Amino acid sequence: MTEVKGEFSMISKRKITLLSCILSLAVASGCTGSAPASNAGSGSGAAKDAGKSETTQPAASTAPVTLRFSWWGNEVRHKATIEVINLYMKKNPNVTIKAEYRGKSERELIATGLAGGSIADIVQLNPPWMEDFTRNSDFFVDFNTKNNLIDLSGIDPQFLKENGVFNNKLVGLPMGVNATIGIMNKTVADKFGIPSTLDTKWTWDDFYKYGKTVNQKDPESYMLNMDIGSMVEFVLKRYIVQKTGKYMIGDDYSLGFTRDDLAEALTYINKLYTDKVAIPASDAQVFNDAAQTNPKWINGKAVMVFSWTSTVSPYTNGIKGEFVPFALPTREGAKNSALIVKPPQVVAISNKSKNVDEAVKFVNFFLNDVEANKILKDTRSISAVKPVAEAVGAEKLYDPVVLKGHEYGMKNMGLGDNGPTTNGEIIEVLENAVEIVAYPNANINKVTDDSMKLINDILKTLKK
Structure with missing residues (x-):
């Protein structure tokens, strides 16, 4: 495990204006593919999907795994996210997570990565993109097929459905409210x-x-x-x-x-x-x-x-x-x-990932671990996981402007x-x-x- 440092990853950027053409080419050339077999890594215990019964956690593995996690934001978000990545790698020494981050969302950059199959294993996405990215494509893992690896019980089921389900698949999880x-x-x-x-x-x-x-x-x-x-x-x-x-x-x-x-x-x-x-x-x-x-x-x-x-x-x-x-x-x-x-962003996992299960486990940690979310605070607004939001809020770690704005939004939605x-x-x-x-x-x-x-x-x- 190598500690992630606070430097920008050098990501190749190619401006493409016709997003629909990029995605159409991806489908036509078979870039979407299906999820390859994934390596099961160490887990933090059994988990369950919202509204579904608990299933058995697979045996842990200590085989070395490398994942890529892509997101955008400001320096505060970068620093907090990198700290959470390092915390996870400390708890799971067989896992290395490479951080790929930038200052802007850059829809075309993501579309190019999806079309070319070079997208990161774990990717932060803007909710408005999801309709286009999923209309005729199968780029992302359905989290409903991984309910033994991730706990979604703390997220409002309707909020989850409205913002993460496309073509009857749960492909995006809210990174906040x-x-x-x-x-x-x-x-x-x-x-x-x-x-x-x-x-x-x-x-x-x-x-x-x-x-x-x-x-x-x-x-x-x-x-x-x-x-x-x-x-x-x-x-x-x-x-x-x-x-x-x-x-x-x-x-x-x-x-x-x-x-x-x-x-x-x-x-x-x-x-x-x-x-x-x-x-x-x-x-x-x-x-x-x-x-x-x-x-x-x-x-x-x-x-x-x-x-x-x-x-x-x-x-x-x-x-x-x-x-x-x-x-x-x-x-x-x-x-x-x-x-x-709505969610500020959703997190998805690429169907091209060679380590889908390990990626799901990290997402579970990122969303549900209280220690991790005390580090993240409100860098992606208030947590969408109710018990996590309550735990972070109890320690007054949310910015008052964010908290007041969130409360006003919930009352006047x-x-x-x-x-x-x-x-x-x-x-x-x-x-x-x-x-x-x-x-x-x-x-x-x-x-x-x-x-x-x-x-x-x-x-x-x-x-x-």
Whole structure:
């Protein structure tokens, strides 16, 4: 067993824009394969699947095993995850786990690894990717076939089903419970007279009216620090779902919103940019998928960001100011809060792994071991395993901002995203639309019409 050090692994990165083509090629060339025989290693005792009877633990093995574990995050998450890996290897000296980590999620990188069969044994995945990754593919191990090696009894069965089951297989396990939340720098908000209590009830109009005063008072400052992808996730989609009370895309791939709904949302976003509520898109996109590294945020020139409870640490660690959670705005007469509660990430095991059983045992340890989760704390939000969350919480190891945001999310949970809503091609259309309307004089009617046509064309394909 070799201790993992805190250095980035050198992972080859190849940008591929057509994700669907990558996955289609993988299926056509037989890259998915089936799970090879795995080496059974040392276990920590019998385990059971949620709702299933306990089964017999196989005999332990001391044969040397090497696993690769891939994830992304900030330095705090990296450090904690590496510490847990080292703890596991200390307890299981025949197992070596190679850490492969990076700063951004990088969907295309994962897709390339799946297509080429080079994906790590254990991989952290973004929940919105799962619909695309599993539609016509069999890349991942079904944890229901390994219920003698992993205990899922502490995870809410419905939460597990909604977020981990695809094509009737349990292929992803929640690495935490994540809630939509605003992260506000109260110190900066106070300077501009912005209300910062969690119980302040904001409408989208309120947010706009207060937000534009920030730049009016200081031309170097803005209310909102967000990239284009986040603007789609936390403003456009939430704005529309609050109006309709429906999924953006139905489970049958029907459209859950009208042309006018989309035009209204794009018009609102255009106002956020035009009236300088949000940091200009040209500046924000330099820090795409890493808005916490934007100098305006670091230097106290942005009041808040809409994000997830799992990202509190990246946005607050080492940044001056007092931070508080901030409620998602709602619209007058909203049919749904649209406040999402979901896993921050899911963990999966590659069907290509030569050591599936050992990989499952590590995942069991990662999710269920209390000592490990006292190290991880809230680097992936609050644990999805109830007794683990209670044990960590009892020692007050969760960041108060995360804990308050989590509690608020659980009380005000709304309609989340079903699988079709997370389709990568549809998200790309919406992101392109937002990027266009982020600039003055955008022709919102044309953008809306073009986007609706593209989305309807995609849905026709998906229905086949």
